[in-house]
Amino acid sequence: MNNIETMSDAGWNVMRIFWTLGQGTSSDAIMYLKRKTDWKEATVKTLINRLQKKNFLKPDQSARPYVYQPVIAESEAIHQNVNRMFDSLCCMKKGKAIEDLISNSDISKGDIDDMMNLLKAKRETAPEKVECDCLGEV
Amino acid sequence: MNNIETMSDAGWNVMRIFWTLGQGTSSDAIMYLKRKTDWKEATVKTLINRLQKKNFLKPDQSARPYVYQPVIAESEAIHQNVNRMFDSLCCMKKGKAIEDLISNSDISKGDIDDMMNLLKAKRETAPEKVECDCLGEV
DNA sequence: TCCCTACGTTTACATTTGTAATCTTAATTA
DNA sequence: TAATTAAGATTACAAATGTAAACGTAGGGA
Secondary structure, three states, X not given: OXXXXXXXXXXXXXXXXXXXXXXXXXXXXXXXXXXXXXXXXXXXXXXXXXXXXXXXXXXXXXXXXXXXXXXXXXXXXXXXXXXXXXXXXXXXXXXHHHHHHHHHOOOOHHHHHHHHHHHHHHHHOOOOOOOOOOOOOO | OOOOOOOOHHHHHHHHHHHHHOOEOHHHHHHHHHOOOOOOHHHHHHHHHHHHHOOOEEEEOOOOOOEEEEOOOHHHHHHHHHHHHHHOOOHHHHHXXXXXXXXXXXXXXXXXXXXXXXXXXXXXXXXXXXXXOOOOOO
């Protein structure tokens, strides 16, 4: 619920493995990460350790090798992550930033349809203009 | 063009002042930031300094107090920032992440319209499904 | 002209992160 | 059972970051 802890970039890549597998051992992570990074085994182990300390990963210690499971759902983590980043953007620029993301991302037809419905609804109550808030309260 | 340097969160908030003002002195930044943070003056000065070192801010030193100007455009910085973050997301989840952003952001009617047009065009060539790439190359 | 002060520069220091080596211990095999 | 190995834990260390104090100096006012 209240995960104030923030996930590092490197840690994020480790979590993606466990999110996708559902669960796994450290050697699973090491194996898959070898495909996309040139991290040494020790590096992955460190990352797994830090992820545990931050309570993003929980090991089942009843047997060895431990089987690690994500404590936080991927969708929840993504939600927190992208919104935290957007919080730091100028309000006025968020629309264009989203357009930029749409342009640069592969999106399935289904997701596009969902998005268009969402936008259609949102348009009803959308403001004419969103004001910049970069200079703080008036 | 090739700004490999990354902007810290705190630095980002300083840049927003100069982006919005176009240019300004350190006391401008200190003044406006006092409205949204409880940073000491010294903190803002440090941040300005680091931003210079990273070549995000350039001072006009022909007179005192220096007048600082952004070296990188806000739109460009936002572009780099949001796309870098999206690069770290699972391909398959990007669509939903954008929907999440749309839901949680104030967006003007104009931007919504632009977005819908963009989506309409994008839909023509959109894939049925986007595959997860979290486990690396096949 | 001299001092004060605002503002730029340097130094400080704890924490987080990237990246890894090493140590320890449980488990497997000879 | 002894030796080897795999994997978890501890230690390492530089760079970046958040946060700020202290220092030095040019320019304005007494």
